Amino acid sequence: MLLIFYMIEIKPHLTLVGAGPGDPELFTLKGIKALKAADVVLYDALANDSLLEYCKEDVVKIFVGKRRGSCAFSQEEINHLIVENGLKYGHVVRLKGGDSFVFGRGYEEIEFVRKYNFGVSIVPGISSSIAVPEMQLIPLTARGLNESFWVTTGTTKSGELSKDIAIAAQSSATVVILMAMSKLEEITTIFSTFGKSTTPVAIIQHGTTPKENYLLGTVATIAPLARAKGIDNPAIIVVGDVVNLHPDFLSRNDSIHLFDIS
């Protein structure tokens, strides 16, 4: 009698995958390849759930999103979930909204798993910081208007607004601030201090999704407008002269309407 034993060796592996800004078509071929190869997927509130359809049927799906009010998992718990699941099942894909290395804490996850001899791969995603204004026809850079853009977040480690905002307010940079709706008044006060109260501002909520909503104003007017309309995170705040290029600011005859590709 011949007995054949299959020893399947589990090789733990972590792939960070950027899910992009929300539209499931703004996802990469490499991201699909990673999801197809996944044994386990840990996914965020900001990643479009429909992307999970690329996974194998028996994939283990774990939702680790932090929704406001109910912080489902701490970063430390997520780190441990990755390790436990990787050691048990093999290939863990960590699917995050936007890009994992733009305020995504992706590096922390890599740093944690390498202590457990995980292999590591990265698939960049379309960052909301660029693509969400873009789909509102606001370019982060435009010749003659500005020469740089600067991206920060409302949710720093200390919980306070980054001191860099006051520095950026003194430059020609288009300033993009992610997840900062609770600090909108504080932000506009800083820009006003540097003589920018008439600089145009756009706020885009749920960008590139069917729930997309936007608001235009100036440094002086945007905060009361946003409160009146109840616009909240997930949202992107864009401050800078490039906001003047938004179609709503152009004359009606000149206006541009974006079409979907058909």
Add this chain to the structure above:
Amino acid sequence: MLLIFYMIEIKPHLTLVGAGPGDPELFTLKGIKALKAADVVLYDALANDSLLEYCKEDVVKIFVGKRRGSCAFSQEEINHLIVENGLKYGHVVRLKGGDSFVFGRGYEEIEFVRKYNFGVSIVPGISSSIAVPEMQLIPLTARGLNESFWVTTGTTKSGELSKDIAIAAQSSATVVILMAMSKLEEITTIFSTFGKSTTPVAIIQHGTTPKENYLLGTVATIAPLARAKGIDNPAIIVVGDVVNLHPDFLSRNDSIHLFDIS
């Protein structure tokens, strides 16, 4: 006898498509959809040529890349090519390296074609400014190290380095400078002026392609190193403490090696 005339009305349309940083798998599903729908493609030196395989067989392909030394087409000539081809054939896809709205002059092309009643669509691309450092395991943001990142270019309208670099050098931001190899000495001098001569710097050339090449150093050492090694554009310069997270700076036992997804 029945005569049937087909009147095919040409509807001129421009779709800006970001080709991503170079790796053809870092391209989006929406980008593929646009290429499939294209009657004409105008493409850059920085867009991966293999993406053209998604086009219809009879697509009109026009190379408009500006290679150093032989500036094939001026922006004005490109604008006119888009209009002529759109009016003649219909759907023009403008395929650009990275993202069209990050120093890509995409907005200028939209502004030009709308005078000719073109429909307009946009497909964001993976920006090299984020993804190229990412694939070298350098996150543009890392908790505790920095709270923002700043992206600028060496090729401004005036030809001079942007004054924003001196402002950025005073912040905690990771500073990313695209296409600025000819101004490397000038850039490092500015950072040194603000007491940052020991800040780590990475230069990544041809990121995410088989020709990828990188160099690590500090503000004080990087310029002579880059000259000695002959590293030139297309390259991305990254200045900031996050560069210390690059695997070459970690101890050998701790090092991380990135795998491709298989």
